[in-house]
Amino acid sequence: xxxxxxxxxxxxxxxxxxxxxxxxxxxxxxxxxxxxxxxxxxxxxxxxxxxxxxxxxxxxxxxxxxxxxxxxxxxxxxxxxxxxxxxxxxxxxxxxxxxxxxxxxxxxxxxxxxxxxxxxxxxxxxxxxxxxxxxxxxxxx
Amino acid sequence: xxxxxxxxxxxxxxxxxxxxxxxxxxxxxxxxxxxxxxxxxxxxxxxxxxxxxxxxxxxxxxxxxxxxxxxxxxxxxxxxxxxxxxxxxxxxxxxxxxxxxxxxxxxxxxxxxxxxxxxxxxxxxxxxxxxxxxxxxxxxxxxxxxxxxxxxxxxxxxxxxxxxxxxxxxxxxxxxxxxxxxxxxxxxxxxxxxxxxxxxxxxxxxxxxxxxxxxxxxxxxxxxxxxxxxxxxxxxxxxxxxxxxxxxxxxxxxxxxxxxxxxxxxxxxxxxxxxxxxxxxxxxxxxxxxxxxxxxxxxxxxxxxxxxxxxxxxxxxxxxxxxxxxxxxxxxxxxxxxxxxxxxxxxxxxxxxxxxxxxxxxxxxxxxxxxxxxxxxxxxxxxxxxxx
Numbered sequence: 001x002x003x004x005x006x007x008x009x010x011x012x013x014x015x016x017x018x019x020x021x022x023x024x025x026x027x028x029x030x031x032x033x034x035x036x037x038x039x040x041x042x043x044x045x046x047x048x049x050x051x052x053x054x055x056x057x058x059x060x061x062x063x064x065x066x067x068x069x070x071x072x073x074x075x076x077x078x079x080x081x082x083x084x085x086x087x088x089x090x091x092x093x094x095x096x097x098x099x100x101x102x103x104x105x106x107x108x109x110x111x112x113x114x115x116x117x118x119x120x121x122x123x124x125x126x127x128x129x130x131x132x133x134x135x136x137x138x139x140x141x
Numbered sequence: 142x143x144x145x146x147x148x149x150x151x152x153x154x155x156x157x158x159x160x161x162x163x164x165x166x167x168x169x170x171x172x173x174x175x176x177x178x179x180x181x182x183x184x185x186x187x188x189x190x191x192x193x194x195x196x197x198x199x200x201x202x203x204x205x206x207x208x209x210x211x212x213x214x215x216x217x218x219x220x221x222x223x224x225x226x227x228x229x230x231x232x233x234x235x236x237x238x239x240x241x242x243x244x245x246x247x248x249x250x251x252x253x254x255x256x257x258x259x260x261x262x263x264x265x266x267x268x269x270x271x272x273x274x275x276x277x278x279x280x281x282x283x284x285x286x287x288x289x290x291x292x293x294x295x296x297x298x299x300x301x302x303x304x305x306x307x308x309x310x311x312x313x314x315x316x317x318x319x320x321x322x323x324x325x326x327x328x329x330x331x332x333x334x335x336x337x338x339x340x341x342x343x344x345x346x347x348x349x350x351x352x353x354x355x356x357x358x359x360x361x362x363x364x365x366x367x368x369x370x371x372x373x374x375x376x377x378x379x380x381x382x383x384x385x386x387x388x389x390x391x392x393x394x395x396x397x398x399x400x401x402x403x404x405x406x407x408x409x410x411x412x413x414x415x416x417x418x419x420x421x422x423x424x425x426x427x428x429x430x431x432x433x434x435x436x437x438x439x440x441x442x443x444x445x446x447x448x449x450x451x452x453x454x455x456x457x458x459x460x461x462x463x464x465x466x467x468x469x470x471x472x473x474x475x476x477x478x479x480x481x482x483x484x485x486x487x488x489x490x491x492x493x494x495x496x497x498x499x500x501x502x503x504x505x506x507x508x509x510x511x512x513x514x515x516x517x518x519x520x521x522x523x524x525x526x527x528x529x
Contacts, residue, residue: 007279007286010272040398041277047393066402067303069295070348074264075288076279087283087292089300089397101397103281115303131280 005078008129015042017056022130027061027121029098030054038095061121062137063092066099068113084109090119090134106135143370143384144417145241150373150380151526153182153366154490157253159481161330164255165360167200171253172210174362178249179211182366183377186211189366191218191245194252195232195484201253201362211249218244227388227516228431229363229484234522236367237383246368252486253362278397288347293396293518295350298436301403302349305451309349312435313340314460316353316478319432321464323475325503330359331479354435359481363490370529381496384510384525385418394519405518407444414512415446418525422446425525426508427495428469429488432476437517442471445512470505485515489524496528 011019021028030042034051038059045052065088072084079085086104091097104113105122118137123130143149155177157170179185189211192204202210204219218239222231229252239245267286271279278284283292302309316335323329335353343353373380391399391406399405415421422445430441439453447469448456457463463471474480474491492511494500514523 005269006282007267008270009276009280010270011276012272015276041274067296067300069292069299069350070345071282071288071292072345072348075291075347076267076282076286077264078267078269079282079287080264082282085282087281087296089296089402097400099398099402101278101281101283115300126280 004126005080006082006126007076007078008126009131014044018042019129021056021058022123022132025123026058027132028056028058031057038098040098040100059092059094063090063100063119063134065089065113065115065117065119066091067115068104086113088119088134100132102132102134104135105133111136143382144419145237145383145386147241147243148370149237149240149367149383150370151365151383151489151493152368152373152376152378152380153178153184154493155179155181155364156328156490157362159328159330159359159361159483161256161359163360167253167255167362168202168206168210170360170362171202171207171251171364174253174364175207175211175249175251178364178366181378184247184366186213188247189213189249190216191236191239191248192216193219193232193235193239193248193250194221195224195226195229195486196221197224197254197484200255200257207249207251225520227485227520227522228433229486230489230513230515230522230524231485233365233367233486233489234386234388234524236365237386240367240369247372248367249364250367250486251362251364252484254482254484255360256358283397290396291347291350294434294436295347297403298354299349301436301439301451304403307451307454309341310337311454311457312354312439313337314457314463315432315435315438316340318460318463319472319476319478322473322503323479325465326474326480329475329480331357331475331481350434356433356477356482357479359483361481361483363483363486365486365490379497380529381493381526382529384420384527385414386524387413387417387522389413389521390519391521396518399519404440404444406521407440410514410521410523411444411446414523414525420510420525420527424510425512426470427473427492427505427511428471429492429511429513430472431485431488431515431517432472432478433482433517435478438472440517441514445514465503473500473503473505485522488513488515492526496526
């Protein structure tokens, strides 16, 4: 089996907590201590109030599909073996407009999708790092 | 009266040959467009004291090289502007600001690009690990190293259709319209009419984004000469005055995580433009709106106020109103979808030609006011132009 050639994140002092948490199977975001709003991706300051003190908070990992796109042709050599893949923009339940870009995992190609469908976090190991990903949430009805 | 501190006019427009095949020399393309724009204005290189270029790849010559080629004695201001700006119109906007401020008297702005610039299909080599902002995009198969903004635009197209419960045909109206005009533009590279079926059956690049949603890569150059409205009166062409201009980013400026995911900065841009302008949307005779991707043009139309958010499909109907003879003539050269991808300056030049009455088969009768927009999402800009 060939190695996964997909590119990996390079954690830095600002983002390390997020990737470390993923390795523990937890979705962790940072929240501004001044205005209590979440922010994704993590950055050096709060884009809402410019506060610079954050706390790292585990979130539920639940959300809905805000949008999705299907990549069937290679755009980057690292993804040639991963085609086709679905890019998901997920809106998390914690805060309106709080969105995270991930892939849909655990669904066979052709699974019907729609904006608004509930999804939940999953985790994918890629070499030395782990990435938060999302899968369709089980329907309760 | 212009909203600028010194009234500014567009006095020369020029193009190189636009081609789909071959590998023309970018320096030759740039020189051809620059000389054509100067000749159009009745000026020479010795009349210039500013040059501004919008640069996407390394292929096009810079401002200093062009100054040397044209025999410009000296430049009072110059810049090669990188593509974090609002597409190619950025060079013209800086040129306008340079003249308005008095930093320059007469400037040349240009954009040269070849088919090799920008995404053309196929997989690019990319880094194995990615830091900074891209660490949240690249590993998921989107962003700078993975097709640039293709995935983002596909996500925006999908979300627009879902949010407003609209069919894909709405975007097809923009693609079909481009060809209807291009048939009448000898410069355009794609001059065959399209049907909605052609649009709906074109292959997907990143689903739901189709090939015919995307602009068409060409090799070519486009140039514009800008000077004071006062000086313009004595030059060769009927002056076209910059009534208002602005940039915009929108809040949370970003391709993926922008606050207004569907429109980016287009609403901020349009609102400021109309606030500064001496005219209103009702006065507009012809619109040249960026069409790097069809969802971009829809975002501009709604932001400019032709209809409410998500109402483009109802507004445009069967597309007649944006075509030749319609009440809102849109992208009369065929835009980047059909004339070919030259980035924003080509929209400016076409607006100028329309306001001078020089567009022959595609001329909008008695056009006096034009609106031009360039760029998309976090990188927006717009101008209102009026014929004197």
